[in-house]
Structure formats: C-alpha cells, structure tokens
C-alpha cells in the first residue's frame with residue numbers, strides 16, 4: 001500500500017490559493033492517500049520551511065508570490081527553465097538533493113494548446129514580471145516570435161524577442177495571433193489600468209487573447225464579446241499544477257486525474 005505523503009504550496013499571503021483543492025482532487029482520482037496543504041511562509045522563513053519539508057519527507061512543494069525568486073539560492077540544483085527564468089515554482093525532493101523547477105511556462109503552453117490547438121507563430125506579451133518571463137521563455141522555446149511590451153523595455157531580459165514600450169503596442173499587435181496579459185492589471189488589488197488603451201481591433205480577427213490573471217478579467221470579457229478565443233489564468237494554473245504533480249510522482253497523469261484537477265478549479 002502507498003504510504004501517505006505531504007505536499008504543499010508556500011506563499012504570503014496564501015489563503016486564496018486554489019492549489020490544495022486542485023491537487024487533492026488529483027490524489028482522490030488517482031486513489032492516492034497523499035495530502036496537499038497551503039502554508040503561509042514569508043521570504044525570511046523560506047530557508048527553514050524548505051529544510052523542514054525535506055527533513056519531514058514531503059513529496060514536493062509549490063512556491064507562489066513572493067517566494068519564487070527567493071528560492072533560487074536555496075536549491076541544490078535548478079532545471080534549465082528555472083535557471084533561465086530566474087524563478088522556482090516547483091520544488092522536488094530527490095535523492096540527489098533539492099531541485100528547483102519552473103512549470104509556469106510549460107503549464108501556459110499546455111493551456112494554450114487546449115485553447116487554440118498549436119502554439120501560434122507570433123505573439124505579444126504584456127509585462128516584464130515573473131509570470132510573463134515564464135510565458136515568454138516557453139513561447140520562444142517553441143519558435144514563436146514574441147513582441148514583449150513593458151513600461152521599462154530596456155529592463156527586460158535580452159532574449160530572442162522584440163522589446164517595446166507601450167507606445168509601440170499598436171504596431172506590435174498587427175499580425176499577432178495571440179495577446180497575453182502578464183501584468184497585474186485586472187487582478188483584484190492589482191494595477192488600476194494599462195498605460196494605454198489596448199487596441200484589440202489591430203489584431204487579426206481570429207487572434208486569441210490570454211490573461212494570466214483569474215478569474216475572468218475585463219480584458220477577457222472584452223475580447224470574448226468581440227468573438228475572440230480567450231482564456232483567463234485558471235487553465236495556466238491547471239497546466240502548471242499537472243506538470244508539477246507529474247514531476248513529484250514520476251508519472252504521466254491520466255485523463256481522469258487531469259479532468260478532476262480542472263473541475264476542482266471551477267467554483
């Protein structure tokens with residue numbers, strides 16, 4: 001019989017997290033006796049929290065705001081994605097030590113494929129924070145030409161992308177098959193609005209709009225009202241969770257477990 005193990009998400013604040021419901025649903029679907037809990041951990045307490053979880057035999061951890069960058073120096077090894085993005089959202093306790101991974105970008109692609117089938121050839125991504133970096137990194141790895149728009153374009157990583165300020169947004173949107181909002185605009189308590197109105201009409205009629213913020217934001221609602229394919233941040237949350245769980249358990253989740261995780265996010 002499988003021995004129960006503990007998993008968790010660390011963040012500060014953490015009360016809003018939907019990860020416990022999502023992973024608990026997966027364990028039930030897989031018939032596993034594991035537990036997944038949310039822990040309120042500040043950056044100062046992160047080193048002892050990770051060491052404690054390792055000592056207690058935890059099966060794995062997720063990290064969320066504001067801990068993803070703080071964890072970098074606490075890992076024995078980093079996956080190539082975590083190293084390139086500069087953030088850890090998934091911690092794996094392995095015989096070789098504590099390994100930091102980042103499943104946000106690949107989770108976004110998983111969700112995007114569910115929306116539009118294939119990764120588009122040209123995309124515009126707004127915002128230069130951690131979530132956007134993960135998404136841009138994943139899109140570029142898939143061969144997508146990314147126009148990356150920020151209030152401070154010179155501060156964006158020097159990746160194989162076109163970096164632009166918001167004054168270049170209209171032109172950037174021309175010919176783009178996908179617009180991604182990776183800013184905090186639209187988030188409860190987030191930034192009040194974009195530096196310029198978003199001219200969605202400059203995109204091709206069949207272009208899709210994805211927001212990393214959830215639940216559905218004014219941007220998603222506006223794009224949906226124009227008949228565009230849209231997704232808010234919940235499918236990405238699902239995608240990164242599926243991939244994290246696969247790393248921890250060392251298996252590929254079946255359709256029933258994946259569906260259970262998706263259903264658990266619908267409130």
Ligand SMILES: NC(=O)c1ccc[n+]([C@@H]2O[C@H](COP(=O)([O-])OP(=O)(O)OC[C@H]3O[C@@H](n4cnc5c(N)ncnc54)[C@H](OP(=O)(O)O)[C@@H]3O)[C@@H](O)[C@H]2O)c1
Pocket residue numbers: 065104127128129130131132149150151152182183184185187190191192193194195212213214232233234236237238240
């Ligand atoms: N769905 C998911 O699984 C998932 C995962 C992670 C994060 N998220 C969500 O994604 C959003 C971003 O998270 P994050 O961790 O990347 O946050 P972050 O590191 O704080 O980055 C947010 C970025 O938003 C931009 N921004 C802030 N105020 C703005 C304003 N007034 N106008 C335009 N841009 C502004 C900034 O980019 P510039 O300075 O470059 O303009 C900033 O770097 C949050 O809402 C978060 O909840 C979702």
